[in-house]
Structures are given as structure tokens and as C-alpha cells.
Amino acid sequence: MKKVLTILKTTFKGFSPRRYLDMDDIVLESERNGVHYRLAERTDIVDFLAIERDVYEGDLPWTFSHFEHEIVQNDLAFFVVAETEGKVVGFIGARVINHGQNIHITNLAVRQAFQKRGIASTLIQQIIQLMTALGKGEMTLEVRRDNTQAQAIYRRNGFATEQLLPAYYDDGGDAILMVKKLKNED
Structure with missing residues (x-):
């Protein structure tokens, strides 16, 4: 757990989750089904x-600089990765x-x-577990x-459609804003 807390301090810099609760209550590093x-x-x-490139058929919605800013410079942002056999196979990014x-x-x-x-x-x-524990x-x-397909995954995890965002993306595509309430989660 000390290694995780060291990584957390480095990653979060000014955003200190430790001040909210005892970090021993939260599992930030885990293994599930070989991942x-x-x-x-x-x-x-x-x-x-x-x-x-794989998921978006060659397109890169985010550049190296976008990711670097969120991971290295933005004190209120972080990413969690999924890896198997030493290879990163997925990620999620979040921002306070x-x-x-x-x-x-x-x-x-x-x-x-x-x-x-x-x-x-x-x-x-x-992300839900961590942010619920932090009282978000x-x-x-x-x-x-x-x-x-993505909407179905989010719905299974408790997100609901809030509103339609017309022409949200650069290509003119519409987006849906989805929300999940976290307070009083079990």
C-alpha cells in the first residue's frame, strides 16, 4: 500500500485524497480475472x-500532449490502467x-x-469506488x-442520460451527457 500511496501523492500533487479519509480503506491497485x-x-x-488507434480505427482523439497534461501537470486529473501480462490493454481518465x-x-x-x-x-x-469514498x-x-455499446456499459454501471448535446464533436456528431449520483452509495 505504501507504493500506491507514493504514486498517489505524485499523481495527485495538490489534490490530496488522503485528507478525506484513511487511504487504507480504498483499494487503488487490484487484480481481477487476470487483469x-x-x-x-x-x-x-x-x-x-x-x-x-485500435479502438477509433486509426484516429487519435487525444494527443500525447493531452495525456501528458492530464497525467503529469493537472493536479485534479488521473488515469487508471488495466494491464495483463505486462501489457496495457485499457484505461480510464477522470478529472475533479x-x-x-x-x-x-x-x-x-x-x-x-x-x-x-x-x-x-x-x-x-x-473510479466510482474511489470518488464515492472521497465524498464526491x-x-x-x-x-x-x-x-x-458504450452507453450500455455506462447504464449497467448506474449512469443515466441527462441531455442531448447536438453537434458536440468536431465532425458534427451528437453526444449524450450521462450522470451518476454518488452520494449514499453502498
């Missing part, structure tokens, strides 16, 4: 870009928003060869209106 989950490091960015009250999922991706194994749901559940009020995210 290891941990906080991301700068060295994971190259893997993130490869995963994006609204003066520290809520959390926003910035992105989630799992290599196509590893999809439908519960990895995306486990990544979401880890709700989680939000945007998802493409035509990405019904």
Missing part, C-alpha cells in the same frame, strides 16, 4: 495512443470538477481484442449518440 489495475504513469501514454464536488470521466478505452471481458466496467467501478456528489461523461 491488474493501477494508477497510470507518464510512460503509459504511448500505450494509450496505441489503444486509441465543480470546485472539487464532482468527477468527470474524460475518456475510456479498451483494446478491441480485450473487449467484452468486463475490463471497461471494472475501470468504471474503480456525482460523475458525468459525454458519449457519442451513436455509440450504443
Whole structure:
């Protein structure tokens, strides 16, 4: 647990989850069904870009600089990775928003060869567990209106559609804003 707390202090810098509760109550590093989950490091960015290429058919929604800013410079953002056999196969990014009250999922991706194994749901559940323990009020995210597979994963994890965001993406595609209330979670 000391290694995890050291990584957490480095990753969160000014955002100190430790002040909210005893960090021994939260599992930040875990193994489930042969997949290891941990906080991301700068060295994971190259893997993130490869995963994006795989998932988004060659497109890169985020650049190296975007990821680097969130992982290294943004004190209110962090990523959790899923890896198996030493290879990063998925990630989720989150950012604390609204003066520290809520959390926003910035992105989630799992290599196509590893999809439908519960990895995306486990990544979401880890963020939910951590943010609930830290007393955050709700989680939000945007998802493409035509990405019904992702919407189904989010719904299974307690997210509900809040509103339609017309022409949200650069290509003119619509997004759906989804929200999950966190207070009083069990």
C-alpha cells in the first residue's frame, strides 16, 4: 500500500485524497480475472495512443500532449490502467470538477481484442469506488449518440442520460451527457 500511496501523492500533487479519509480503506491497485489495475504513469501514454488507434480505427482523439497534461501537470486529473501480462490493454481518465464536488470521466478505452471481458466496467467501478469514498456528489461523461455499446456499459454501471448535446464533436456528431449520483452509495 505504501507504493500506491507514493504514486498517489505524485499523481495527485495538490489534490490530496488522503485528507478525506484513511487511504487504507480504498483499494487503488487490484487484480481481477487476470487483469491488474493501477494508477497510470507518464510512460503509459504511448500505450494509450496505441489503444486509441485500435479502438477509433486509426484516429487519435487525444494527443500525447493531452495525456501528458492530464497525467503529469493537472493536479485534479488521473488515469487508471488495466494491464495483463505486462501489457496495457485499457484505461480510464477522470478529472475533479465543480470546485472539487464532482468527477468527470474524460475518456475510456479498451483494446478491441480485450473487449467484452468486463475490463471497461471494472475501470468504471474503480473510479466510482474511489470518488464515492472521497465524498464526491456525482460523475458525468459525454458519449457519442451513436455509440450504443458504450452507453450500455455506462447504464449497467448506474449512469443515466441527462441531455442531448447536438453537434458536440468536431465532425458534427451528437453526444449524450450521462450522470451518476454518488452520494449514499453502498
